[in-house]
Amino acid sequence: MTKRTIGAKRRLNETRILEAAERVFAERGYSAASTAAIAAMAGLPKANLHYYFRTKQALYRRVIENIIAKWVETSDPIRTDADPKAALSSYIAGKIDYSRLHPHASKVFASEILHGAPTISERLSGDLKIWLDGKCRVIEGWIAAGKMARVDPRHLFFIIWAATQTYADFDVQAAALLGQRNLRAGDYQAAREMVTAMVLAACGLA
Amino acid sequence: MTKRTIGAKRRLNETRILEAAERVFAERGYSAASTAAIAAMAGLPKANLHYYFRTKQALYRRVIENIIAKWVETSDPIRTDADPKAALSSYIAGKIDYSRLHPHASKVFASEILHGAPTISERLSGDLKIWLDGKCRVIEGWIAAGKMARVDPRHLFFIIWAATQTYADFDVQAAALLGQRNLRAGDYQAAREMVTAMVLAACGLA
DNA sequence: GTCTATAGCGCGATAGAC
């Protein structure tokens, strides 16, 4: 065994544990998620999980950090040099895609915030606020340039997040009320079209 | 002690327990909420709580049932004989008020759905689906009468719920990103105005 | 109806052999 092989195995096991943890945390919530269940889903004995991640809290923190990183990435289309209508449409489409493709990640994040954000409250009022401030300045720049109607950029983001993430976080409710077992591709498409129409109209871009 | 007095005491204690439970379930989630914490917040010994509600699950079910009843009530403005613009505006305003005044209730419901709705899945695909079907027929009636633009009524509801309830469920996030400790009256007003503008525009009622 | 004390159990975490 070379050092490189050992490192590869560590990375492989860590990845499997992180994926299993994201799923179990999403389905049960932090407290009800047992390390035994996560280990079983990752195909490892429970003691091995504690070898790679000393505590449940440390494992959870790693899961959350990964999710935040992806969450921030989805806002890449919001750039000063972009066209507001195209940028907002692309942003919404990306958020809906994320809800469809990564519902577990969205749910873990939602559960964290829902119960007071104990793990990431410093980040919310720290680097994530700074990140959002920057994105809001982009919107304000578009408004100042007369490219779109005057709206409160922060509430615009809050409402876009809510309207897109609800199709991941509350997929069970939406499916049940649609008389289905799961959400289908057409449901996400209808959601994307409706959210886009509402946002563009509110921004005077329809 | 007359029988009436005893019944009054039972109702008083049950109410105090239910209010405490709603709060603790909202703050910690079902699993992390201990019956000891609920009893302490209600000002009772733990054993007394189990005297009034035999199991934690039974107490939780009662909390959820009460929340659903209030949730259904908020849709009262959606009536066939109402004016679409006034009805939707009133509905959204009521939902925002509910988020401001009953954030705990909204969070308990959100947490229930988020983790797969184990307690109310039958209701979601049963009487709640029938209730929503009725409300959707009202919207479809308005569309058929040419009173508003053609939209998918179910997705319209999903998005209104998401955009209004996010100010209760994710209040911690919104406050932190606004650089505040809590949401203020003005924040809810801004939210109401923005959601209303978006919905009315999407429905051709602006 | 109220309260103290505790039974019973599941979970996080670790020791220690391999």
Added chain:
DNA sequence: GTCTATCGCGCTATAGAC
């Protein structure tokens, strides 16, 4: 690195005195 066995804690729920 891996795994079995187990410790210790905190929780739900109840027994039984008052």
